[in-house]
Amino acid sequence: MKSKLFDYVEKDNIIYNLSGFTKLICFVCYTFAVMFSYDIRCIIGVAVLSVIFFRMSEIKFSQVRTMIIYVFVFLLLNFVLTFLFSPTYGTEIYGTEHVIFPILGRYVVTQEQLLYQLTKLLKYAATVPMGMLFLLTTNPSEFAASINRIGISYKGAFALSLTLRYFPDLIRDYGDISLAQQSRGLDLSKKEKLGTRIKNIMNICIPLIFSTLDRIELISNAMDLRGFGKKKKRTWYAAKPLKAGDWVAIVLAVIVFAITVMISVFINKSRFWNPFI
Incomplete structure (x- = not known):
């Protein structure tokens, strides 16, 4: 087995050249932004950024193929089990019920449940690429030096x-x-x-x-x-000083997190975006 899963391979691009401390701050900010909000619009925005950063890192598909398969299976199981054990949780959250089609007994597919489960699925899907970036593009020694410095x-x-x-x-x-x-x-x-x-x-x-x-x-x-x-x-x-690119990345991550929190607190008045009211 010559898998490169979780293995750090040195490259010269904008993502790899960021400090390990910068990548940790960005990973924490983007993760907190996704976990805090249940607004699917914000989550899709973070997911798009995750994909863009992932493409910029030039990580080969062979490095993440196994991980993607496991994540896909996990997301599929999570989606199915959520509906099996809580088929009406979406209607409880949003306070309305728009039936798409009934299945059997209490198992009824509603727009509210579908939105809740899609939002939940996208939360994981938006976080995983950031985790992969952090693991695969961070030199362990340089990362240790960065967090020791703070x-x-x-x-x-x-x-x-x-x-x-x-x-x-x-x-x-x-x-x-x-x-x-x-x-x-x-x-x-x-x-x-x-x-x-x-x-x-x-x-x-x-x-x-x-x-x-x-x-x-x-x-x-x-x-x-x-x-x-x-x-x-x-x-x-392996200590690496913070450069202009590091500060830009940190500021961007903090802005994304702040926007997500502000939308939830001041616009939605809740962690959940309710398009049914």
């Missing part, structure tokens, strides 16, 4: 850096162990029954856990031998 403990910053670095290593180890087990006759194909495949996957997870524990011990010993944590401060090789 006052976060360098121990916590270093822990975040190690976490970001660990994702691609974990996926790589899983692929290596999976290939090794399959060469020994472990079948993970669709020819096997679902229960057998799950059991075989567990046979991969067990050595993966032990290899992870070995790596943790190895890194901990290496950090102790180098005196990590002895001093209150440290210098960073």
